Amino acid sequence: MFLYRGACRMRQWSAVNTTPLPSDCSLLVIGGGPAGSAVAASAALAGMDVTVVDMQEFPRDKTCGDGLTPRAVHALTRLWGGDPGEPSPRTGSPGILSGRPEIRGLALHGFGGSVRTPWPDHPSFPPRGSAVPRTTLDAALLDFAAACGAWVVTGWKAVDVSHVGASTAGTVDSVTFRSTERDRKETCTVRCDTLVLAEGVRSGVARLLGVRWLRGLVHGVAARSYCPTPYGDEPWIHSHLELRDAEGVAQPGYGWIFPLGPEEDGEGTRGVNLGCGALSTSRRPAKVNVKKLLGEYADLVRGEWELGEPREITSALLPMGGAVTRVSGVNWAAVGDTAALVNPLNGEGIDYALESAQDLVELLPDAAASPDGLRHIWPAHLRRQYGDAFSLARRLSTLLTMPGLLSAVGPLGMRGPLSDRMMAAATRLMGNLVTPADRDLTARVWLAAGRLSVGHDRYRHPDSRPLFGV
Ligand SMILES: Cc1cc2nc3c(=O)[nH]c(=O)nc-3n(C[C@H](O)[C@H](O)[C@H](O)COP(=O)(O)OP(=O)(O)OC[C@H]3O[C@@H](n4cnc5c(N)ncnc54)[C@H](O)[C@@H]3O)c2cc1C
Structure with missing residues (x-):
């Protein structure tokens, strides 16, 4: 200690x-x-x-x-x-x-479209994320x-x-x-x-x-990983609203890619934080293995991001x-x-x-x-x-x-x-x-x-x- x-x-x-x-x-x-x-x-x-x-x-x-x-x-x-x-x-x-x-905004993908939206111009909140x-x-x-x-x-x-x-x-x-x-x-x-x-x-x-x-009310279950990529300095955070497995079957949940800037540890092991999550309630529990879904999501975006293997995969609940x-x-x-x-x-x-x-x-x-x-x-x-x-x-x-x-x-x-x-x-x-x-x-x-x-x-x-x- x-x-x-x-x-x-x-x-x-x-x-x-x-x-x-x-x-x-x-x-x-x-x-x-x-x-x-x-x-x-x-x-x-x-x-x-x-x-x-x-x-x-x-x-x-x-x-x-x-x-x-x-x-x-x-x-x-x-x-x-x-x-x-x-x-x-x-x-x-x-x-x-x-x-x-310096993240400029959110890039949303899915349902046949991709939209980039900069953070709003607001008197209190800066137009900057990270x-x-x-x-x-x-x-x-x-x-x-x-x-x-x-x-x-x-x-x-x-x-x-x-x-x-x-x-x-x-x-x-x-x-x-x-x-x-x-x-x-x-x-x-x-x-x-x-x-x-x-x-x-x-x-x-x-x-x-x-x-x-x-816990009966809506809560999240999510997994994250770190993936090497040459695009860690991309200035947008990305969110995929439509996830499909290798057979093209729609999966419940969404995915995110948050660029962490230039190599975090000097060895390129942390280019982006890549994760996925799903919402759950007691009436409609999310029947999804988020760690497995994370692997499928990484496969989906691997080519575009030239991703290496996801590492340090962990999952948790979100109240x-x-x-x-x-x-x-x-x-x-x-x-x-x-x-x-x-x-x-x-x-x-x-x-x-x-x-x-x-x-x-x-x-x-x-x-x-x-x-x-x-x-x-x-x-x-x-x-x-x-x-x-x-x-x-x-x-x-x-x-x-x-x-x-x-x-x-x-x-x-x-x-x-x-x-x-x-x-x-x-x-x-x-x-x-x-x-x-x-x-x-x-x-x-x-x-x-x-x-x-x-x-x-x-x-x-x-x-x-x-x-x-x-
Ligand atoms: C998969 C996932 C993705 C997320 N992504 C985002 C994101 O991108 N952006 C975002 O803003 N939020 C995100 N969140 C939510 C975010 O992680 C939490 O809201 C945030 O960590 C809350 O901070 P906290 O200080 O309340 O708790 P924590 O960060 O969990 O800190 C609690 C601390 O308390 C200590 N502790 C616990 N019990 C004891 C004890 N009995 N005695 C002494 N110490 C104790 C723990 O060791 C820990 O260090 C995500 C959450 C998950 C699960």
Whole structure:
């Protein structure tokens, strides 16, 4: 394990029976992915005493498409305090997007057509995306948190939580960690004033606090790989909406190719992140082996991209659209994947992880002044920020799980006379590149449809709030 803090960063391999975990801290963050690192960095910048703990050693891999849309670049810019391609004005940390591809937009393929749509010209979101392997991105974000003054500890897994009184929605008192070092059985308890759960999808402590993922609702199952190709510096991310196997039989799901820029590791092994995914609900489970589908997809595009063999193939589930039973108690809150903050229409979660983390830290003073703390403030904030968009996106992606629907409407969008305009709108809406301040027709229709969708949710579930718990 190592620990480090602040400008005088110290990486220290611990001796047995010593613990780098503090016994006490003001803000404790479980998980050092984008959500946890961004909470830790923002809180440290706000002058808080913050400790972030991850069970893995960094750099570590995370199954992901590695794609950053303009929304993610915007969230990174906010955290970084300036252009993420440049050293951070806050810490001097090297530009997190320096030397990374500048993605201009989305190229959509399928149903006999191909359409390239640049990112929209938007007052808030930059016309720029990127892609960075998570091994690199997450380590750089955790380093940034340390440079901001957060106490960073790796190699400890949170295994238990104690709370005051009977209600898990109340006040958390402390968290118990177990060392993940081989042959080291040590445990350690850390008391905290506030706890942030940034554990990702497999959120063990969150479950102990009553956070349940609503798996019956639409969610994703996806696989990714790294493939060598001479076209790693292609400035578009590609998405294939129609996948067929070697016999030409249509397969449920979609594929992506995210160029990672010039050779990632100097040996050309990571030209692009190539992956595929499918949407699933309890009513219409995705009956697809995504790793097998990935192989078929790679075969389909091999010639065009001069692809080598896919490597490092991994798969994972994606909780989506805020579909969890609870996101907070009096002094604890969930961010990122733990709160199912993934866009159901494109599977993006890095941006929502970064945004929710920074928003939460900004809300902490309000929570401190309220007798209920974060209990109601946090879900109310998430509903305000994402409720309409996620409700609508969930509804649309549930429709997409209906067999034959995409094949019926796909050709209209990809080959019709208005395909360029329709796909430009689709790219913007799929990326949730709309804010309440937008006044153009597409945005107005989208925002109104979002409100209707939430109204329908309330009508169908009058006793519960299906987004972000009760
Ligand atoms: C196949 C696939 C493709 C995707 N593609 C994209 C994409 O292209 N773009 C995009 O924006 N999003 C994508 N996503 C979603 C994105 O990966 C997640 O939304 C994002 O990683 C969420 O960040 P996070 O910090 O919440 O969680 P994570 O990144 O999962 O980080 C959680 C951290 O918590 C640690 N942890 C967990 N439990 C404990 C514990 N008990 N104690 C201590 N530490 C713990 C883990 O080790 C991990 O480091 C994809 C997801 C999948 C599965």
